[in-house]
Amino acid sequence: MELIKLSGIIIVIIGFALKKDSILIILSAAIVTALVGGLGVVGLLETLGTSFVANRSMAIFILIMLVTGTLERNGLKEAAANLIGKVKRASPGMVIGLYGIMRGIFAAFNVSFGGVAGFVRPIIMPMATGAVEATGRDINEEHLEQIKGMSSGMENISWFFGQVLFIGGAGGLLVQSTLASLGYNVELIDLVKVEIPIGIFAIFITIVYYFLKDKKLRKKYYGDGVERGE
Numbered sequence: 001m002e003l004i005k006l007s008g009i010i011i012v013i014i015g016f017a018l019k020k021d022s023i024l025i026i027l028s029a030a031i032v033t034a035l036v037g038g039l040g041v042v043g044l045l046e047t048l049g050t051s052f053v054a055n056r057s058m059a060i061f062i063l064i065m066l067v068t069g070t071l072e073r074n075g076l077k078e079a080a081a082n083l084i085g086k087v088k089r090a091s092p093g094m095v096i097g098l099y100g101i102m103r104g105i106f107a108a109f110n111v112s113f114g115g116v117a118g119f120v121r122p123i124i125m126p127m128a129t130g131a132v133e134a135t136g137r138d139i140n141e142e143h144l145e146q147i148k149g150m151s152s153g154m155e156n157i158s159w160f161f162g163q164v165l166f167i168g169g170a171g172g173l174l175v176q177s178t179l180a181s182l183g184y185n186v187e188l189i190d191l192v193k194v195e196i197p198i199g200i201f202a203i204f205i206t207i208v209y210y211f212l213k214d215k216k217l218r219k220k221y222y223g224d225g226v227e228r229g230e
Helices: 002-017 023-038 040-054 058-073 076-085 093-108 116-134 141-165 170-181 190-222
Strands: none
Touching: 002 093, 002 116, 023 093, 023 116, 058 116, 076 116, 076 190, 093 141, 093 190, 116 141, 141 190
C-alpha cells in the first residue's frame, strides 16, 4: 500500500522517459500523489492555496506554469520558431547566448521566467532548433540533445550568478550568514559589488564556450556553410 503513494514519482519517470509534456507530467504527478496519499481534491487545493499565500515564489511559479502551458497549447513553440527563422544568420549558439544575457539581467532583479520547464523548453528550445531548420535542414538528434544541455546550462549559470546581485535575495543572505558564522560581517551591498564582475565574467565565458561548441557541432553534423545563404 505504501508503494502506491510513490506513484507520482513513477509518473514523472515514465513521462520524462517518453518525452511527454513537462508541465502535464508535473501536474499529473501532483494530482495523483495527492489522491493516493489521502489528501483528496480538497486537501490538494488547500495545500496549493496555503503555499500560494505563504510562498510568493511558489505562487509565481504556478502562475507561470499555467500561463506557459496555455500559450504552448495555442502555438507558442511554433511562433518562437517562426520568429527566429526570420533572423538572418541565426544559430542555436546565438539564441542561447542572447538568452543568457537577458536571463542574467532579469535575475539581478530577482525576476524568474519559470526556469527550464516554464521558459527554456517552450520558448528557447524552439528558437534554437528553428535556427537550424530555417536553413532547410532537419536537426540532428545528437545536436538536439546538446542544445538541450546548453540551454539548461545557460539558464542555471545565469540565474545562479545573477540572482546574487539582488540585494536581500536568498543567495546574498546565504553568503552573508555564512561569512558571519566565520567571523566576517559584511553588508549586502558590498557582496553585490564584488559579485558584479564575477557574474559578468561567468556569463560571458559560458556564452563564448557554448557559441564555439555549437559552431563545432553544426560543422560536424551539417558540414560547412550551415548558416543561411551560404
